Amino acid sequence: MSDPSRRRVVGLGLGGAAATLGGGRTAWAAREAFFMRTRLPIGLQLYTLGPGLASDLEGQLSQVAGIGYRTVEMAGYLGRTPKALRAAFDKAGLTCVSSHVQGRPTGADPSLADLDRLIADARVIGIRSLVLPMFPVPDHIQMTPQSGEDRHAVLGRLAAQMTLDDWKATADLLNSKGAALKAAGLRLGYHNHNVEFAPVGGTTGLEFLLANTDPAVVHFEMDAGWVVAAGHDPLALLKAHPHRFRQMHVKDIKATTKPNFAFQQDPTEVGSGIIDWKRLLAASYAAGVRDFFVEQEPPFEKPRLEAVKVSFDHLKALVA
Numbered sequence: 001m002s003d004p005s006r007r008r009v010v011g012l013g014l015g016g017a018a019a020t021l022g023g024g025r026t027a028w029a030a031r032e033a034f035f036m037r038t039r040l041p042i043g044l045q046l047y048t049l050g051p052g053l054a055s056d057l058e059g060q061l062s063q064v065a066g067i068g069y070r071t072v073e074m075a076g077y078l079g080r081t082p083k084a085l086r087a088a089f090d091k092a093g094l095t096c097v098s099s100h101v102q103g104r105p106t107g108a109d110p111s112l113a114d115l116d117r118l119i120a121d122a123r124v125i126g127i128r129s130l131v132l133p134m135f136p137v138p139d140h141i142q143m144t145p146q147s148g149e150d151r152h153a154v155l156g157r158l159a160a161q162m163t164l165d166d167w168k169a170t171a172d173l174l175n176s177k178g179a180a181l182k183a184a185g186l187r188l189g190y191h192n193h194n195v196e197f198a199p200v201g202g203t204t205g206l207e208f209l210l211a212n213t214d215p216a217v218v219h220f221e222m223d224a225g226w227v228v229a230a231g232h233d234p235l236a237l238l239k240a241h242p243h244r245f246r247q248m249h250v251k252d253i254k255a256t257t258k259p260n261f262a263f264q265q266d267p268t269e270v271g272s273g274i275i276d277w278k279r280l281l282a283a284s285y286a287a288g289v290r291d292f293f294v295e296q297e298p299p300f301e302k303p304r305l306e307a308v309k310v311s312f313d314h315l316k317a318l319v320a
Helices: 015-019 057-067 082-092 115-125 151-161 164-183 205-212 224-229 234-240 277-286 304-317
Strands: 043-045 071-074 095-100 129-132 187-191 218-223 245-250 291-294
Touching: 057 082, 057 304, 071 291, 082 095, 082 115, 095 115, 095 291, 115 164, 129 164, 129 245, 164 187, 164 205, 164 218, 187 245, 218 224, 218 234, 224 234, 224 245, 234 277, 245 277, 277 304, 291 304
Parallel strands: 043 071, 043 291, 071 095, 095 129, 129 187, 187 218, 218 245, 245 291
Antiparallel strands: none
16 A cells, blocks of 8 residues: 555455445435444544553543543553443443453453453453453563664664564463453453564464454454554455454554654544544445444544544544
């Protein structure tokens, strides 16, 4: 795909994928906003709100609900117990349907290494999907900055040093944990950044995971912003792998983003960037996506709550 600064990057030559959604709709229904027509809520990944959320959980959740969000996805327990989290969500009128969870223990929150606790917590909070937000970093990759390295250099090296054996280990983890979670009535997904698009062994990490995980127990959460930051087209990915993506991070980026595999992007509010959401949302729904969560990376040009309102307002009115 060409440099995304040159054009709107989503849906080039792939209009049929979105058009198939329309089938027998009436002219009235075709004019209806996407989230009203599909009767799906607009969700928010709480990571977007940053560190201030932990210190003012009830206040910020109330503002999120006031904007119009109805579902949320967690990215950690924010120092709360599952019972306290559920009480805060209930008080705000929000439902937490999904949570990111690490593959290995990294702190007080449970990981995929502690399924019994994860399952029990999910039942308290109301979670139905658990998502691995990134592959566990292999032991052979040194994440401590070497002489002269900055953070971006370290992350770029991470992409270059991943092997097919490393991706196989992640696929095996997803398959084994996904089967156990399915038996408990939960789903397991995998969330991409742009490192998964780096070439390795004649394929990419993401293509390897898609080919080597069991669709019956593992789904994928597409982060559209990171797909585009890697220089790829989310619509083409949906077309190539229908019904593997069940969740989506609705994330936009600026045209100044240069394609890379090192976790770099120039973020912006949904509708202010280069992604054609009208076509992508319709095609995502047709391909099986049912959970949509707004997410934005720092740095922010607006206060975070103002930014998520801009994104919500754009999506609420979008006809797709």
